[in-house]
Amino acid sequence: MKNRFRSTLALAAAAAVALAGCSDPGAGDSDAGPADWPAQDADLSGTTLTIWAAQNSNTVPDSVIAGFEELTGAEVEVVTIPDPYEQGVQTKVATGDKPDLAFWQPTASQLTALNASQNLQSLEGAPWLDSYDPALRDITGILDDTRYAALITTPAVEGVYYNKEVFAANGVTDLPTDWDSFIQLARDLKAEGTTPFYEMGADRWATQWWVQVQLADAAEDGLWDRVNAGEEAFTDPTIQGAIDTYKALIDEGLFNEDIKTATFEDQGAALLDGDAAMVMQVNSFFGQLQSLADTEELNQKIGFFPISPSGNTGTFIPDQSNALVAFKTGDADRESASRQLLSYWLGDGYGDFVNAQSTVSLQPGVETPADVPEALLSASESVGDAAGSMQALAIANPDLYLYLADMIQGTKTPTEVAEATQAQFAELAKAQGAEGF
Amino acid sequence: MSSNALGVPRSRHRDHPLWFLIPALAVLVVFFFVPTLFNFVYAFTDWSSFKSAINFAGTDNFTSLFSNGTLLNSLKVTLVYAVLVALFQNLFGLGLALLLERDTAVNRAVRVAFFIPVVMSALAVGYIFQALLKPDGALNGILGWLTGTEVAIPWLGSTTWTIVVVAIVHAWKWMGLSMLIYLAGLKTINEDVLEAARLDGASRWTMFRAIRFPLLAPAVTFNVATALLGSMNGFDIVQATTEGGPGGTTELLNIFIFRTFGQGLFAQATTMSLVLFLMVAILAFPVIRYLRKREDVL
Incomplete structure (x- = not known):
């Protein structure tokens, strides 16, 4: 009887250890093939994208989402991660939980914290880069010479x-x-x-x-x-x-x-x-x-x-509300849809976005709305040559x-x-x- | 099992084959043993959010943690906090139990009122007290109204006294539970002993000091041990009121762990929680042993 009990226990323990394994559940695959950039209005019916946002950024994408859903038939869901946002997201990603897109501080230290080369899509060659004000284009969002974050508002x-x-x-x-x-x-x-x-x-x-x-x-x-x-x-x-x-x-x-x-x-x-x-x-x-x-x-x-x-x-x-990152989720269609959403956000959707948010435009081709307060304009004017x-x-x-x-x-x-x-x-x-x- | 099993009818063994244990055991192993085991394992690795590989790192985490003053400071703060909470919670609980000892309708209602904080969310309690204790909060408002002057004491802003204030808030939340256990303890005291003391002309104070308090020993053991060891794991109330401030004087080990985990240093955070586990274990044995010894009078 005792022996049987012991062997049962040993079996259960062994099974549990094997189950848990000694590896990081957040580890992802790291193939960084050249991304293609779908047209902004490509049909996405039946695709659902998830965006993680913080309590102070969860309404930022509203106008973009409305426009994108109408244009493509995709469904975009914003999930609010409670504060402290960065810690919450890092913990979730470390345990293998990833959204399609997330608001994220586009700095080297924070991109490193997300293990960018493993977890994030490269945004090299994105179609919106040439529309940026040249002084702002490469100011942030880049880690080890790869662009991982898309800047949407002035840092x-x-x-x-x-x-x-x-x-x-x-x-x-x-x-x-x-x-x-x-x-x-x-x-x-x-x-x-x-x-x-x-x-x-x-x-x-x-x-x-x-x-x-x-x-x-x-x-x-x-x-x-x-x-x-x-x-x-x-x-x-x-x-x-x-x-x-x-x-x-x-x-x-x-x-x-x-x-x-x-x-x-x-x-x-x-x-x-x-x-x-x-x-x-x-x-x-x-x-x-x-x-x-x-x-x-x-x-x-x-x-x-x-x-x-x-x-x-x-x-x-730059802070979390200034930029977005796109995750490698392992689902090629959704990854491509994420890139398409970013293309729209900084493309045809940008004018609406800047107006809805009353914020300073990053693109010379899109005018900053008249109701942006002067102090904010002065602050954003200093970004171009800021340290x-x-x-x-x-x-x-x-x-x-x-x-x-x-x-x-x-x-x-x-x-x-x-x-x-x-x-x-x-x-x-x-x-x-x-x-x- | 072998010797006295002879007295048990054989059929009872057949009712309960040992493999019936497997479901419960599996739950216990997966949700308790394995996490505890991994708490030990990960403390010796370099697990972090920065890379996907987890490598064995020896005692690196321990040496770097102990050479860094923050861990020792947090350990000290945690100990002071636990002792203060144990003290206040038991003083308040015992006081309430003695006040509300008789079973009148009013006392029953008041007992319920004092028990409500126990079932409240600790974070909610913390945020309520944070609002009450602000320099322009309600407590200073009441004091100002009573004294007729402007009062703006920063109750949560002193690098010396804030830990006492926060410990009192923690004790306030849990004093209802201590009260309940002391009440139960008081009920078990034999009425004959008390009557004999009364006939001998003992005063109320003498009766408390010489008879009732010593006979409460089991309740004291439970209350002191749970308050002391429970508050070593404190986090929520302090996080909601001070976040470890001012100047790190209320930074409990758990707040430090939370901060380290948030930095992506998962292995270091695990190491700290192992240190906390060891500290609680080391403290628990002598404290409980001493308190159990007091029960020998029974």
Whole structure:
């Protein structure tokens, strides 16, 4: 009896181990044959495509889907993946669950995180590439010389949103032209009794913009290539210096007094009400302002200028709502239909899309609608010659923002911030098999 | 099975052939043993979202994790949090049980009210408290109304005290369960013993200290062990209230694991959950042993 029980147990265990196997269920096949590009209006009756989107991007494709379904007879379904979106998608893909298309941050680090060469279709030779503004065509979406992401809206830019009325009340007529004049302006405003900068220490994620804009010149000079190769570290003078400067500006009292507890919502309200003169932010901050005021009020009150150590170069950071990737699903018809949808989105459907979204057009042939606020136009104008952010150019995206928020709370020194970021970067780079780690 | 099986009629064996166990065993193996086993296996590999091959990596993950201060900090935070939760949850639970001990209609209704948080979603509890404890939240509003001044205390913004506040929220959610178990424990105390003590002229406090609390030992064992070891696996309430902030002072190990997993470092996250598993196991034995020893008075 005992023996029979034992053998049963052994059998069951062996079966279970064999069942589970020791392989990555997310592993896909890697044939990268040249893709053909079907005509935008080819018949797709009976084909259903799935698009994964985040909570803040799930209505973005509405106008495109309506047009595409009518034109081709395909059915397109948008599935919302709950926040945190990137982690949710990565986990699903790692366990073998893939959509046909997904919104995705088109940066090198995020394409690597999806294991692009295994999981994503190459978009080389796409028919829409020539319609892009030449300055934007190759700005992002490319990993190891292969294009994997289709940019649909202008990537976000890190820069300074300012309150025009506060500037006017303090007699500021000329915008800063480099870092020194920018800091001088802040000191002058403080002397007048105005809070120059507003930071959201409690919600944490915007803290990294202050460090990244200071690195714009170095980024143009190949900083992130050196970091990627392990030749330069976050603890070396360039990046450490930017962290130190940020800390010094906080200690100098140039930021809001409640920097430790202030949130993203507080930041928007403070700039709009003129409680602070300037905010270092990205485009999603403007979305927050749009939820608080209409275009007319925003045009009257809010302006934008990019800043870098030596001038007015912005730092671009595409996010998930800016681009789409097409997955290798193993079903050739659906893969081709995905490419067709992208062709339509950036082809005949683009005019409708730009109008429905009231967003800046990436294609000279499609006009930007008149109701796009001025600050957003200024931000998108700076994209063409902007420097790449850490997210855009580094192979991994460490939690720099988190460590900087710790620094604001007083639990990390600037040196510890750089050390923690470097340690995490090295860990991620090593996992990717990057050379030099 | 061999010796006392003789006393059992043979037919009962025939009713239950051992292979009847296979369906249940299969479920247990697939959903419990194999995942636990793989938790050990993957900790020694380089599994990540960046490549499809999974290679054996030896103790690489362990050395890099322990040389990195974040893991040790998270372990410390987790321990402090668990001890605080165990303390508060049992204080609140015992206090409520003593207050609501008598079976009156009012007490029954109040017991139900205190049990409601136990069945609520922990994330919902977290988000409600996050809203209450904001600098411009309801708690400061009430305090401001009572004192007649503007109150803007950032309850979740202190690098020293926030962990205490979050532990209290966790204890608040689960105190109804502790209350219920203490109530059951109080009910088992023999009325004769209490009556004898009363006749001897013992005060209420003496009776509690010398008789009732020692006789509650089994309930204390269960409550302290479940609160302590359960809150080591805490995640939801802290994630909803502070996300590990401010300044990483409430970053429980599970939040760190979540963050690491989200970075695509699956093997490292597995290693951490193995470390957590070992820590819970190492802590569980002495704690439960000590608490069981207290029960010897019974």
